Amino acid sequence: MLGKTLYYDMIAAPSARRVAMKSSASCRILMCAPGTNQYLVFESLFERDCAVVFWSMKTVRSVTAQYGPIEWTDADGVIHEHYADLRVEYENGEVVLYCVRPIGRDRRGILRAVVKSIRNHELKYHAHRIEILTDRVVTKAAVYRAREILSARRLMNSPDCVRLLELLKAKIKPIRAFEIVEEFGDEGRGMIALWNLMGDGLVEHVVKDTSLTFEAVSFVRAARVN
Incomplete structure (x- = not known):
């Protein structure tokens, strides 16, 4: 700058x-x-x-x-x-x-x-x-997720995170990542916001097998409040 x-x-x-x-x-x-x-x-x-x-x-x-x-x-x-x-x-x-x-x-x-x-x-x-x-706990999927979160954290835009989270909170069922990003309207900013929200624990990757890598077709939802 x-x-x-x-x-x-x-x-x-x-x-x-x-x-x-x-x-x-x-x-x-x-x-x-x-x-x-x-x-x-x-x-x-x-x-x-x-x-x-x-x-x-x-x-x-x-x-x-x-x-x-x-x-x-x-x-x-x-x-x-x-x-x-x-x-x-x-x-x-x-x-x-x-x-x-x-x-x-x-x-x-x-x-x-x-x-x-x-x-x-x-x-x-x-x-x-x-x-x-061991790598039974720190799986390849966990490492990939961590790298994406760290990369997104450097580019975090708080208003984008707020807007994407509100879109997810309005969903009754889990939605695929690419679908919520399309609804957000900007693929790059949407994915950065999504990774930041997952890193903050505000969005969940909905999957039975935690060893599976997160992808654009993976299901996500707003984190449930206990």
Whole structure:
């Protein structure tokens, strides 16, 4: 708008562990936290995808990576150090540590044993909860949804959101996304408003199988008020 290009220096977000940028087993991902110039270093694509899902949630205040060290004791009484992949702070003040692993990557139960030891002995010094997060929870559909919400959030127009929500509230039954956008009158602005409303929890994707990706033919409705 000013006719000038502005550049921001990227700085590393606070992290307890320095991650090697090369690995024979996985890649390393650098990504800025939305709305900041701080970048996080992730040890895998799936770890990055989990962070994207958390960033898209309105209930999340902050996400950091490589949190620790946290001490845990094995069956022989030997003390080790562990680093949680993600530390998520929610708007209600709850802090949760997540150990991120695709399903099937902990067949021997080593990570489960680590998490159990931390829960029993060290958790109160670091967070309210510690969980193992797999792709059974963070599905490809959830990642796609999160990316679209984050993209739409940068372009949010509040009057568009209000008008689209009023159109949906007037519907007795769920309606396909492309149909409500056509009624809105502008496909681009309508879809941006729709993604923002879904990100804010004001519109629901009506589907029995939550692993299904949202598409233009998907059904939506205004969120039900309890």
